[in-house]
Amino acid sequence: MTLVTDSASARVFDGTPRVIVTRRLLPGVEDRMAQLFDVTLNREDLPMSRGDLAAAMRECDVLVPTVTDRIDAELIEQAGERLGLIANFGAGTEHIDLAAARARKIMVTNTPGVFTDDTADLTLALIILVSRKFSEGARVLREGRWQGWGPSAMLGHSLGGKRLGIVGMGRIGQAVAHRARAFGMQIHYHNRHRLPASLENMVSARYEADLDKLVAEADILTFHCPAAPDTAALLDRRRLSLMKPGACVVNTARGQIIDEQALIEALTEQRIGGAGLDVFANEPNVNPQLLAAPGIVALPHLGSATEEGRGAAGERIIANIQFWVDGHRPPDQVLPELP
Known part of the structure; x- marks a missing residue:
């Protein structure tokens, strides 16, 4: 060097x-x-x-x-x-x-x-990409496998009315909530401390003290908490098993927050709908199994880019x-x- x-x-x-x-x-x-x-x-x-x-x-x-x-x-x-x-x-x-x-x-x-707004923008982009399966569609087109439009092909899910679970409601979590509200999403959040009522009202967010309940009821789960001993593998195998079939995970915070091996299993077995990741546990060495898992959208830590x-x-x-x-x-x- x-x-x-x-x-x-x-x-x-x-x-x-x-x-x-x-x-x-x-x-x-x-x-x-x-x-x-x-x-x-x-x-x-x-x-x-x-x-x-x-x-x-x-x-x-x-x-x-x-x-x-x-x-x-x-x-x-x-x-x-x-x-x-x-x-x-x-x-x-x-x-x-x-x-x-x-x-x-x-x-x-x-x-x-x-980096608050930039990371929130990327988070919403990943929510859209994963929910609508846009990444899968782009891959099919790029690989020459597209057979033309069909009424039942590559169906994703609308964002309107879906429940967004935000884990970590600091600057970035609140910025994500502002954006998600514009898409008509129901916003629920878990945080170490509940926000003042004025902030909750501003983004129509509901506090959920029980993280397990938030995980179990969310259609899309997004993480915005720091890396710390108490957040390591916060989304582990047990909590992944609580998620709805078809629910999606988004992480633009720190890779250590998610148990990647447990996530690979959940995606491979199609127990959840997909995952949008901008961060990984062992950057820049990303587990190839994770990148190959169905329903994955992966970016190389571009949240602040x-x-x-x-x-x-x-x-x-x-x-x-x-x-x-x-x-x-x-x-x-x-x-x-x-x-």
Whole structure:
């Protein structure tokens, strides 16, 4: 992997921080970083090895990682004394050991909210694709197997009147609810905490405290919760067995939320109607059995893949770094108890 330094030389922090970026960002964002900081960019856009990450964390004042970088306690313990900020690209921070960062007094920031609409748009697209079997139709056409229109061929299901079960009603879950309401869907949700009545009324959403009941009654089940110990395999074999025949699953959150082997079995045995997935348990190594399962629509983690969203995330990172350099609390600080 080739790292390119956009400054004359590395130097001790003197008001211009030494910043290392682990993946390729949009050109405009990288150019702005080069103007403001002593920055090292990953021109090849290959994920950094553990050794590369360790070396970077010994050399920089600010590390800009992404979800593909696992910043665990061991790496944080080995970090140099100058590392004071981990400015994460993305809202999720499950790949960073926050407790270890707190112990070393390393500030962590993220970029919340910038991908909300993009991810909600993709979620609705997957709901439509899976429900209407559009992906299957495109494949039949592409492979030359289409025999012409028929009144009973490749029938999917309308969205109007269907019950959408949303698991996780944060920013993205609420944005999905807004969109689904426009399609005439009945919106039910499960969340750690019930939303205020005003928000429920805004999207005509009904709270369901019992996740099993939500799973059993939903026509389409969509996940928008973070990766955490209590959400690992949240949709497991037992809960999959509760789903209606023909019901569909959509996941644009984190792959670990679904037991993929149990999902493969449910799809193969046609106990559920289909699944739309943008995330996987072991990215980028996706189980071939999952990709070959009937009723699957799979995308390569495209939820945030818009120029607008990725550009906004880059600008948020720059703002967080600048606030930190100026001695102010960054707007997206994840560990607020740090000074």
